[in-house]
Amino acid sequence: QTLKLSNKNLVQTNSFINGRWKSSVNTFPITNPATGETLAEVADVGVEEAELAVQAAHAALSGWSGRSAQERQKTMEKWHSLILQNSSDLAQLMTAEMGKPIVESRGEVQYGASFIKWFGEEGKRVYGDIIPSPKSDRKIVTLKQPIGVCVAITPWNFPLAMITRKIAPALAAGCTVVIKPAEDTPLTALALAELSREAGFPDGVINIITCSKAESVGTHLTTHPLVRKISFTGSTEVGRILMKNAAENIAKISLELGGNAPFIVFDDADIPSAVEGAIASKYRNAGQTCVCANRILVQSGVYDAFIEAFTEKVRALNVGNGMDEGVQIGPLINAAGIEKVESLLADATSKGAKVTTGGSRNSSGDLFFQPTVIEGVKEDMKMSSEEIFGPVSPIYKFETEEEAIEMANNTIYGLASYFYARDIGRIWRVSEALEYGMVGVNTGLISTEVAPFGGIKQSGMGREGSKYGIEDYIEVKYVAMDY
Numbered sequence: 451q452t453l454k455l456s457n458k459n460l461v462q463t464n465s466f467i468n469g470r471w472k473s474s475v476n477t478f479p480i481t482n483p484a485t486g487e488t489l490a491e492v493a494d495v496g497v498e499e500a501e502l503a504v505q506a507a508h509a510a511l512s513g514w515s516g517r518s519a520q521e522r523q524k525t526m527e528k529w530h531s532l533i534l535q536n537s538s539d540l541a542q543l544m545t546a547e548m549g550k551p552i553v554e555s556r557g558e559v560q561y562g563a564s565f566i567k568w569f570g571e572e573g574k575r576v577y578g579d580i581i582p583s584p585k586s587d588r589k590i591v592t593l594k595q596p597i598g599v600c601v602a603i604t605p606w607n608f609p610l611a612m613i614t615r616k617i618a619p620a621l622a623a624g625c626t627v628v629i630k631p632a633e634d635t636p637l638t639a640l641a642l643a644e645l646s647r648e649a650g651f652p653d654g655v656i657n658i659i660t661c662s663k664a665e666s667v668g669t670h671l672t673t674h675p676l677v678r679k680i681s682f683t684g685s686t687e688v689g690r691i692l693m694k695n696a697a698e699n700i701a702k703i704s705l706e707l708g709g710n711a712p713f714i715v716f717d718d719a720d721i722p723s724a725v726e727g728a729i730a731s732k733y734r735n736a737g738q739t740c741v742c743a744n745r746i747l748v749q750s751g752v753y754d755a756f757i758e759a760f761t762e763k764v765r766a767l768n769v770g771n772g773m774d775e776g777v778q779i780g781p782l783i784n785a786a787g788i789e790k791v792e793s794l795l796a797d798a799t800s801k802g803a804k805v806t807t808g809g810s811r812n813s814s815g816d817l818f819f820q821p822t823v824i825e826g827v828k829e830d831m832k833m834s835s836e837e838i839f840g841p842v843s844p845i846y847k848f849e850t851e852e853e854a855i856e857m858a859n860n861t862i863y864g865l866a867s868y869f870y871a872r873d874i875g876r877i878w879r880v881s882e883a884l885e886y887g888m889v890g891v892n893t894g895l896i897s898t899e900v901a902p903f904g905g906i907k908q909s910g911m912g913r914e915g916s917k918y919g920i921e922d923y924i925e926v927k928y929v930a931m932d933y
């Protein structure tokens with residue numbers, strides 16, 4: 451075992467079903483992308499275990515939903531404190547299996563835990579209504595009830611927070627859950643399960659299925675008649691498949707899919723803060739988030755000033771093993787990730803764009819890529835329409851506000867967008883015109899548990915976080931009461 455954690459219980463390698471660890475004769479290796487070493491062998495379970503997990507979640511439903519919101523909050527609060535107490539170990543686990551810099555992993559533990567705290571409290575505020583009735587001898591009442599068994603399928607780029615952002619509202623509402631974490635990062639998910647066990651969730655309320663091939667287990671979970679809600683974060687291609695699966699039993703579905711975030715710097719922007727925002731938005735997690743700036747659009751009047759300051763900062767970024775303090779850019783998740791970055795760059799340069807910084811792999815290891823700036827990018831180049839998911843900044847020059855808005859909206863995606871400007875009229879106009887679920891104005895970082903996170907167009911449906919986040923896990927029942 452190469453992981454050296456102070457709490458040994460956090461390293462779990464079996465699936466978690468009905469409050470018990472479930473092993474399998476089949477296992478799959480979890481690799482540290484920074485070093486290539488195998489961290490652990492994890493149980494590779496199949497449809498049979500997925501079925502057991504759904505049955506366990508179904509059996510636990512009436513007990514859990516029968517508790518008061520206060521009681522559920524108490525268990526969630528305990529889980530929240532255990533996560534914070536173990537934050538250093540959880541951060542190490544995350545950096546080991548996923549590669550992000552340790553400071554970002556520490557940040558993710560806090561961010562991920564915040565959903566548990568927020569929704570534990572929010573569960574107490576799921577109010578129904580009494581609606582004024584058109585008939586004097588009738589009362590019209592609405593009840594809000596948990597939707598039922600939920601399935602969460604999560605990606606590798608936020609191994610902890612993508613799970614808590616989905617299951618915290620579900621648990622607070624009284625639902626039970628089956629989680630299928632990404633095959634690259636199940637260790638963080640299993641550590642969360644261990645802490646949930648210690649926090650005292652009843653058996654079957656939280657279940658985790660680990661498997662190396664998502665399709666068979668994923669299909670079983672998302673077409674299961676006992677599953678009433680599916681929540682997915684990942685690629686638009688898989689989202690499309692799961693939406694079809696959900697149709698089988700008319701299950702409710704939330705999708706948080708790909709993005710193609712524009713980051714627009716207008717002539718009236720404060721340039722130093724725009725540079726800082728662009729670095730934060732683009733290079734977090736080595737560019738591997740669905741809200742990372744994917745296209746940087748700069749107005750001609752400030753183009754040279756912005757590019758000079760931005761490029762200088764990009765060149766100064768420290769690449770290396772995320773475990774080392776001071777590292778800002780870790781490895782990409784796997785070979786496919788780095789190959790995609792290379793092919794997008796090759797396509798753009800073959801069509802006339804110019805790499806001005808970086809542009810190739812970094813010597814730290816097989817999966818490291820240099821922070822890159824590429825100028826003269828045009829809309830017909832692949833990186834203008836595809837998610838880069840790597841530390842590459844394509845730069846576009848524009849003349850007018852209308853042109854910037856048109857370019858920004860020229861995509862099938864609509865998740866996050868950002869712009870820097872000071873003119874109040876422009877700020878309103880552009881905020882309203884951007885076809886995105888989220889707009890960061892004079893900021894490159896927008897995620898917080900108190901705000902609704904989500905996209906429009908082919909970036910998905912539903913919102914996570916905030917008072918809206920719990921609605922996806924609740925059904926409204928209308929009771930007409932004559933007397």
Ligand code: ADP
Pocket residue numbers: 603604605606630631632633664665667668669683684685686688689691
């Ligand atoms: P990424 O490109 O970020 O890896 P994916 O959409 O491929 O995104 O994966 C996100 C999650 O969806 C992972 O947990 C993965 O295992 C799962 N997944 C992939 N294919 C399927 C499928 N056919 N059915 C269910 N889940 C799937």
